[in-house]
Amino acid sequence: MQAYRAAILRFATDRDPGQAALYEQDGLLVVGPNAQGRQVVQAVGPWHALRARFPELAVTHWPGRIVVPGFVDLHSHYPQTNVIGSPAEGLLPWLENYTFPEEKRFASPDHAAEAAQFFIAELLRQGVTTALTFASSHPASVQAFFSEAQKHRMRLITGLCLMDRHAPPGVLNQPSASADATEQSLLDTEALIQQWHGVERLGYAITPRFVPTCTEAQLRGAGELAARYPQVWIQSHVAENKAEIAWARALFPVSRSYLGTYADFGLLRQRAVYAHCLHFDDDDRTLMRDTGAAAAVCPTSNLFLGSGFFDYAGADRVGFQYGLASDVGGGTSFSPFHTMLAAYYVGREGQTKPGLSLRPQHMWWQHTAGAAQALGLAGVVGNLQPGCEADFVVLNPQATPLLARKTAAAANLDELLFSMIVLGDDRLVEQTVISQAI
Ligand code: GUN
Numbered sequence: 001m002q003a004y005r006a007a008i009l010r011f012a013t014d015r016d017p018g019q020a021a022l023y024e025q026d027g028l029l030v031v032g033p034n035a036q037g038r039q040v041v042q043a044v045g046p047w048h049a050l051r052a053r054f055p056e057l058a059v060t061h062w063p064g065r066i067v068v069p070g071f072v073d074l075h076s077h078y079p080q081t082n083v084i085g086s087p088a089e090g091l092l093p094w095l096e097n098y099t100f101p102e103e104k105r106f107a108s109p110d111h112a113a114e115a116a117q118f119f120i121a122e123l124l125r126q127g128v129t130t131a132l133t134f135a136s137s138h139p140a141s142v143q144a145f146f147s148e149a150q151k152h153r154m155r156l157i158t159g160l161c162l163m164d165r166h167a168p169p170g171v172l173n174q175p176s177a178s179a180d181a182t183e184q185s186l187l188d189t190e191a192l193i194q195q196w197h198g199v200e201r202l203g204y205a206i207t208p209r210f211v212p213t214c215t216e217a218q219l220r221g222a223g224e225l226a227a228r229y230p231q232v233w234i235q236s237h238v239a240e241n242k243a244e245i246a247w248a249r250a251l252f253p254v255s256r257s258y259l260g261t262y263a264d265f266g267l268l269r270q271r272a273v274y275a276h277c278l279h280f281d282d283d284d285r286t287l288m289r290d291t292g293a294a295a296a297v298c299p300t301s302n303l304f305l306g307s308g309f310f311d312y313a314g315a316d317r318v319g320f321q322y323g324l325a326s327d328v329g330g331g332t333s334f335s336p337f338h339t340m341l342a343a344y345y346v347g348r349e350g351q352t353k354p355g356l357s358l359r360p361q362h363m364w365w366q367h368t369a370g371a372a373q374a375l376g377l378a379g380v381v382g383n384l385q386p387g388c389e390a391d392f393v394v395l396n397p398q399a400t401p402l403l404a405r406k407t408a409a410a411a412n413l414d415e416l417l418f419s420m421i422v423l424g425d426d427r428l429v430e431q432t433v434i435s436q437a438i
């Protein structure tokens with residue numbers, strides 16, 4: 001067992017997320033192995049009340065520091081680190097001119113291994129401990145990512161990008177001697193599920209890139225796998241950009257909507273995470289809610305590519321799940337603080353006053369416990385309540401002169417959290433601690 005004394009942030013699970021934060025100014029976090037030998041939170045609360053229960057424990061004291069749940073990034077592309085900051089008129093030219101040429105390089109196991117190493121190190125440096133991320137269309141890119149993730153014992157989820165049309169040859173799934181590209185991509189997906197899903201904390205996500213680059217046969221095969229492996233995640237993109245939507249509608253005109261195409265192939269269910277979800281109507285929102293699918297809100301990406309603004313009011317009115325995501329490399333930053341601030345800007349667009357989902361506690365929740373809930377991992381990661389895996393971040397609110405000045409002046413928890421959302425970046429993250437298997 002290990003014990004840490006510092007200020008501690010966690011979330012009550014029975015309250016509105018806008019007022020669910022529990023904050024110990026002088027707290028104690030006790031961490032120890034569960035029945036499976038995985039380090040989890042054993043106890044958490046005020047130092048003065050808890051200390052007597054653990055008199056024999058040596059305590060690591062971090063005065064002036066704030067321990068917070070590790071951040072959960074609901075959507076990114078590990079092969080797109082080099083694509084960050086590539087300007088384009090919009091999504092489709094950005095994919096064609098920058099993204100596809102870079103992803104082509106992931107046919108090389110060495111390139112994929114180096115990129116996976118950098119990407120995961122950067123997650124840790126920024127305080128992200130759980131991530132759902134795309135690999136490229138090359139099985140070697142999935143192998144490289146899981147191999148690197150295993151070294152760090154992190155809870156990371158990825159999958160082979162399924163794309164069998166409408167992209168250059170080196171970026172599409174490849175045929176083999178015995179199967180065409182579509183069939184081979186599905187065989188590879190199933191083999192990778194069996195090799196990696198549930199190994200330690202790793203998870204597999206069936207990963208159709210988006211409707212425009214998948215044939216009907218590939219979407220059908222992906223849906224069949226999703227039915228056969230209900231614990232496996234699904235990740236894709238939907239309703240990000242007007243030109244993309246028009247293309248998706250032209251390819252599957254019989255579906256009720258772009259989102260409806262995924263439903264038609266059995267790709268909407270719990271543990272299905274759809275990036276963007278910008279241009280929805282209420283029928284789409286209801287479909288998200290009724291199937292248990294979740295939206296990955298990607299504000300820095302949507303602002304950078306000029307895609308649009310996630311409609312928080314619409315999502316909350318109908319009541320489907322969502323959480324925050326960097327969407328590197330359409331997104332401009334690995335930092336959860338930058339993403340939370342961009343979410344605030346996006347949510348304020350066109351609003352006369354910020355809604356409940358823009359409260360500081362709610363935005364923090366969207367990137368921790370709320371994102372974990374969207375993944376079906378509530379009570380597992382994204383929180384520091386007893387039983388949660390002990391992934392946490394040590395923040396130093398004195399990291400810069402301005403942060404020190406502003407956080408010291410905070411009159412309450414909302415002001416403290418909002419100061420860090422607005423001014424925070426990797427300098428705030430002093431240490432990222434990953435739950436170990438004992
Ligand atoms: N839609 C299909 N592929 C992508 C991608 O790589 N990034 C974003 N932002 N949208 C996509």
Ligand code: ZN
Nearest residue numbers: 076237275327
């Ligand atoms: Zn994406």
